Amino acid sequence: xxxxxxxxxxxxxxxxxxxxxxxxxxxxxxxxxxxxxxxxxxxxxxxxxxxxxxxxxxxxxxxxxxxxxxxxxxxxxxxxxxx
Numbered sequence: 001x002x003x004x005x006x007x008x009x010x011x012x013x014x015x016x017x018x019x020x021x022x023x024x025x026x027x028x029x030x031x032x033x034x035x036x037x038x039x040x041x042x043x044x045x046x047x048x049x050x051x052x053x054x055x056x057x058x059x060x061x062x063x064x065x066x067x068x069x070x071x072x073x074x075x076x077x078x079x080x081x082x083x
Contacts, residue, residue, distance in 0.1 A: 051061040071078070 050057070052058050
């Protein structure tokens, strides 16, 4: 009976160790994903910051984005007109 209890305790200890290792790996994966997301956001912020420094930059950026959107939407019509 004592031997059986010792085996059960060893099994429970092994399961706890495996669960801790798995939890540690999951936390590491989640941290890596969050790090990648933060790098992407930081990069996007660095690219957009100079475009939004003053009112003139902001206005020109809005005009540029609007023109790009119009070109994208009407690209097929423009190709037909050029042909």
